[in-house]
Amino acid sequence: MTALDETYTLSNGVEIPKLGLGTWFIDDDKAAEAVRAAVGIGYRNIDTAQAYGNEHGVGDGVRSCGEPRDELFVSTKLAAEIKDYDQAIAAIDGSLTTLGLDHVDLVLIHSPQPWDDFRGGDYAQGNREAWRALEDAHRAGKIRSIGVSNFQRHDLENILQGASVVPHVNQLLVHAGNTPSDLLAYCQSKQILVEAYSPIAHGAILTNAEVQAMAQKYGVSVPQLCIRYTLQLGTVSLPKTANPEHMRSNAEVDFEISGADMDVLRDLRGVDYGEHSAFPVYGGK
Numbered sequence: 298m299t300a301l302d303e304t305y306t307l308s309n310g311v312e313i314p315k316l317g318l319g320t321w322f323i324d325d326d327k328a329a330e331a332v333r334a335a336v337g338i339g340y341r342n343i344d345t346a347q348a349y350g351n352e353h354g355v356g357d358g359v360r361s362c363g364e365p366r367d368e369l370f371v372s373t374k375l376a377a378e379i380k381d382y383d384q385a386i387a388a389i390d391g392s393l394t395t396l397g398l399d400h401v402d403l404v405l406i407h408s409p410q411p412w413d414d415f416r417g418g419d420y421a422q423g424n425r426e427a428w429r430a431l432e433d434a435h436r437a438g439k440i441r442s443i444g445v446s447n448f449q450r451h452d453l454e455n456i457l458q459g460a461s462v463v464p465h466v467n468q469l470l471v472h473a474g475n476t477p478s479d480l481l482a483y484c485q486s487k488q489i490l491v492e493a494y495s496p497i498a499h500g501a502i503l504t505n506a507e508v509q510a511m512a513q514k515y516g517v518s519v520p521q522l523c524i525r526y527t528l529q530l531g532t533v534s535l536p537k538t539a540n541p542e543h544m545r546s547n548a549e550v551d552f553e554i555s556g557a558d559m560d561v562l563r564d565l566r567g568v569d570y571g572e573h574s575a576f577p578v579y580g581g582k
């Protein structure tokens with residue numbers, strides 16, 4: 298049994314593989330090949346988004362990989378700018394068409410605010426409308442599980458007022474050096490499974506000397522240490538790569554980080570996203 302075979306069970310009973318493949322920055326014309334390679338290696342959880350512009354390629358990969366559809370867990374995300382019921386319903390149907398699938402396993406609201414106003418204005422009503430659209434698509438059998446991403450506690454509390462479904466998932470920026478412990482505990486208290494995005498800090502942690510030294514101590518690579526860290530936190534880990542060698546090694550994480558070293562990784566400071574700080578999610582808000 299490797300990390301690729303292990304699953305969590307969502308609050309609705311749906312099983313989700315603990316390790317998935319992130320696809321941000323995999324171009325649409327390369328995505329099918331990446332998905333087929335990942336599935337060949339044993340990945341069963343694939344994460345895309347409307348905003349990535351690669352749902353067509355990801356869907357192609359899912360349909361042509363040779364693995365039965367019900368063995369795969371496919372997620373996408375409703376664009377962050379959509380805060381309206383009718384537009385959300387149309388966009389969910391649009392994703393199914395673009396992916397070429399009759400259902401997806403998980404759809405997330407990508408962000409509580411549009412990207413150009415991240416952590417800005419008041420979108421409470423719009424998020425409740427988008428959530429109602431996800432609930433209706435879930436009830437209609439188009440989506441097996443529904444969730445959110447980048448939602449803080451107050452964003453979740455807003456959705457929970459009047460929701461008929463508690464979000465099954467909250468996908469958050471979680472990596473060594475960025476561990477939102479209070480939010481993780483809150484999600485756990487509501488049976489909301491957290492997915493860790495950018496588990497390798499979008500690549501920014503690869504050159505961190507402290508993390509390199511700890512990886513060496515365990516005889517693993519920095520990505521392996523970082524992926525293992527997120528799994529030991531009890532989150533789904535979604536490393537991105539289109540490189541089959543990286544896919545393979547990222548799944549070789551059957552080692553145990555000690556409690557003391559988990560604390561060191563949680564308390565790590567100074568991971569610098571460099572030029573990527575321009576992306577709202579790495580802007581420190």
Ligand SMILES: NC(=O)c1ccc[n+]([C@@H]2O[C@H](COP(=O)([O-])OP(=O)(O)OC[C@H]3O[C@@H](n4cnc5c(N)ncnc54)[C@H](OP(=O)(O)O)[C@@H]3O)[C@@H](O)[C@H]2O)c1
Pocket residue numbers: 318319320321322344345407446447468469493494495496497498499500503518520535536537538539540542543544546547578
């Ligand atoms: N919900 C959200 O708002 C949100 C935001 C960001 C990300 N995400 C999701 O999370 C996924 C992962 O996050 P991410 O793409 O930001 O970054 P990440 O997975 O933290 O890091 C990706 C970087 O690490 C490199 N890498 C991966 N495996 C490696 C290995 N074994 N050896 C050396 N380098 C390796 C990749 O390069 P190579 O490609 O060359 O391997 C790439 O440069 C995304 O693809 C997306 O699905 C969601």
